[in-house]
């Protein structure tokens with residue numbers, strides 16, 4: 480199948496009948512109906528990602544909201560060029576992108592399933608982020624659901640926020656947690672962690688970062704008035 484035929488199949492077979500909704504901007508979007516022949520392989524807070532039974536090399540990332548993000552993500556892929564740790568863009572539609580499929584499990588899923596994450600995976604992702612910086616991008620929103628592991632190597636699955644002015648701390652905090660908590664405990668005794676506990680940690684982390692940000696803003700406000 481060529482890209483044009485795939486795009487046609489996506490527009491006629493998937494997008495016309497697909498039902499996805501974004502109810503809470505801080506929670507993954509909800510997939511209500513997927514037409515036959517297509518499978519949802521992942522959801523984020525903005526988009527859901529689908530594979531087609533007749534063409535396994537590519538995926539369709541369909542946005543449920545913030546459609547201006549599509550152009551930004553397409554631009555980031557153009558700026559990134561080809562790199563083994565990233566997907567790449569094949570086509571940009573009005574509400575969707577066609578991307579190279581990455582294989583494996585997100586780090587979030589590996590922890591859920593109790594699969595060991597080797598140091599090499601973390602190093603591959605670090606190198607991929609250094610590469611992105613060299614191409615003039617700022618790696619942002621790199622967290623456990625946006626990075627993948629396949630056959631012991633690391634991949635970055637979502638680059639949609641790399642255009643932003645400032646990097647955030649998510650990846651740095653994840654590496655810290657990997658070295659301080661994961662390596663000494665879960666790596667040695669890889670037990671499956673329920674989604675409920677992982678979601679609790681995710682929400683607690685969000686609240687912690689929000690608290691830190693407010694504290695900082697408060698302090699800055701105080702110094703300005705001194």
Ligand SMILES: Nc1ncnc2c1ncn2[C@@H]1O[C@H](COP(=O)(O)OP(=O)(O)OP(=O)(O)O)[C@@H](O)[C@H]1O
Nearest residue numbers: 521522523524525526528566578579580581624637
């Ligand atoms: N190129 C790809 N190949 C395979 N799976 C993918 C690909 N892109 C995304 N996925 C899967 O779909 C999920 C959601 O995609 P993605 O993280 O890009 O969505 P998003 O809404 O932009 O995320 P976020 O909420 O972090 O902004 C990923 O966690 C991953 O499981």
